[in-house]
Amino acid sequence: MAKFKQRGKSWSYHIYLGIDPLTKKRLEVSKGGFKTKKEAQTAARLVELQKDKGTLVKESDISFETFAKDWLKTYSRSGVKISSVRAREKEMKHFISVWGPYPISKITKKMYEDRMLELNEQYSRNYVGGIHACGRMIFRKAKTQGIIKINPTEDFQLPKKQQSIEDLEKEQEKILFLEKEELAHFLKLAHSDGLEMDHLVFSVLAYTGLRIGELLALKWTDFNDKLGTIRITKTLYNPNNHVEKYQLLTPKTKGSVRTIRIDETIVSLLKKHRVYQNEIKLKNRLAYQDLAFIFAREDGHPQLRKVIETRLKRLLKKTNIEKNITPHSFRHTHTSLLIEAGVGIKEIQQRLGHSDINTTMNIYAHMTANMEEKASQQFSELMKDLLL
Template sequence: MEEDEVKGKFLELNELKTFLRITKEQGLYLDYLCFATLAYTGMRLGEMLALKWTELDLTKKTIRITKTYYNPNNKSTCYQLLTPKTKKSIRTIMIDDGLVALFKAHKSEQMELKMKQRLVYENQDFIFAENIGHPRVMKQVVLRLQRLMKHLDVDKHITPHSFRHTHTSLLIEAGAGVKEIQERLGHSDINTTMNIYAHMTKNIEEKTSHKFSELTKGLL
């Protein structure tokens, strides 16, 4: 179950900032956009890889999530786009100006790539397309994450799904309520959101208590 995975690791805000800086400086094609999107939207990896440009509205700053990418064998040409398991997973989420700017820059870069690769490029409108048009496979995302995490000085087991929990943690710190988080993450069951919320809130409370202890050290 998704809430059980919260007991694993996720990135704190300062760790996320450092990771994204490292990714921007040392990452390969698609790396920065990929992990920034996961962190800033909280969407599932399969939902992100299934995204097409028609589902991104850069004017309204929205992403429409309607499908999930399925490719258990990680073969670039052998994939399926499936409807999500629940109706709640089909949703529209807002994105911020920073992510909009990244998508605009990527769109221009992708158009140039299509021109260079026009003899072999299979244009299927995927946002996260490799250099001949097929969507990036999940294994590639995992491998790139593992490579980049080696440069981050944290003892945590971070997976692509960790960014979903990272996003949830940041939403809570920003003051978002349980219902808002449920809608953004596409949870069909409010109990799933509540369980994750409880885990994350406990983590935030512990950090707050530690900060207070540090601030007031020596006063008593």
Template structure:
């Protein structure tokens, strides 16, 4: 029931109702209206929300306070690496919204927040991650009846519109190796590589594994009878502390997979296993045998290497092989995909081999062709049109 009253020159309303949960009588009042009609309209809106069960009582919880609560909830239902990322992204919300109440953050505020980060030069991928965290945060606040509407709904990440000059000056970044470059690199790794270099980069090239997946491989994942390796985990060590690593579940459900490997690669695995057994025999109790395929030989032998170590070793081999390209260990996934496409393998098979949870990831990120394929396409067209230009056209 609503009551409209005039106090001095201002109007106010008071709405009473019976709380269906506690069974107690509740009231909500608000004053300061210049017109009686305005007070009545808001009172009627409150009564409608009470009838429909959509009423959310205003609270004083701030974004910072709820962010702490949400992170604790998120930590119980996600991987350590994901929680670390969300914590980092939430810092932007904490800075921008400071001590604002959740109920006071509007869609206009949220869009201005994204626009401001864009103006400061944050990359689109960074903004996408921040926006994803924002959607998750406010969705949970909505579920808890702490807010009436989700301010992140309908928000858009601003896009940078390149000028003609910027497009002309923007050289394409090459992120994979051509077949001949891959062969040169692997030959260099075999002839001039440090311990484990050849088998590590051979594995990346012939499997398309993520580096973390490779470092997490154990001998129990290797099946010499079927020539397969099983991917069930990934290596995580953000602080680069040898003994403080974690083995986490793979990036997506589709990342759990069994890969058929080249027979020659499996022979190299056998050689590596024999060599590793010799290292164990030589070191005895000094070797920490956790069963890792790519285990250190010195400085805590038996523990998996850092991802940074793989990156450093790749830079060394690129220099020795004379390959001047801005590529990283992750580029072997691109290289593997490019060569699969060149070999005529379908996108669905590529998706399964790379462990992508979504076919769109395969199509959007890896749907590129190598220079060899471009050259072949040009040659085939030239062959088709051979003589036509001079005889029939010119």
């Protein structure tokens, strides 16, 4: 029911809309400046008609930060992975830093476009794409809830970034892997100079192409020594490298759930490791928590990713390999060896757990180009003495 007030010679209407679901405050739409009460009543009837039809939108004064944080709480309860929640939280901070206390209903398409163009100059296209996706989700929800009339993210297209020569050179350097001879040298060194589990960890990474999170999440029930297979069904999520505060999540994509055959060498190494681990359990039986992890610490908890990275750097310093190798580089190394062995793209996709064939194709194309260049150099070296 509308209420009408007279102030001086003008009239105004006031219509109650309910309680704001976020601020819990009373929502009201009002307008003044009418010359007569009848004019105010006529205007109020149009508003009430919109209200009854559900087409009336009352813009809220709620700040962007308040709405975004409330949206994140709802998003986190929707069954998404904790890693996705952390990513959205990080992305929305790029908006909060400039619009935090500003009413979300006052953010225009021009403001959104300007902010996205600023970010596009600072970060990679993939990262800015993630920020834009987060912005779309927040403003779409605000419009659904009647907080805003216009979604400022609609029709916005992220411009293509003109790559510099430096950018192209960096892109070429992204896919790092060890040549077959380099891998043999590295694994030999890991066997002779490595610390506990070093040789096993890097051998399994190189021979299977597993992601580091998939490797650390492996349990003995995933290993079938009779069939010579490993079943990948989970990944370890431990962003803070805390011994006990980790989570086992479903893999990166549906295609990441897979069973792969492993080399007899790896089967043998794992069987020896199981015997050794049983000795550790017995030795540390009072403190050992048997959680069945293959790559377990001496207390039974899964090994930390940070430890693997530190051990890798330690070993690399002992070699003459001048590449910025990471644990993920062994996945690319495995891919390069599969290509060299003549394995097809579809088989490589299934073994690596790529849901999107384009991911496999991009890596395949990059590595094939690298091999062709290497072959050309080897041919030139072979033939140089024949040229007059």
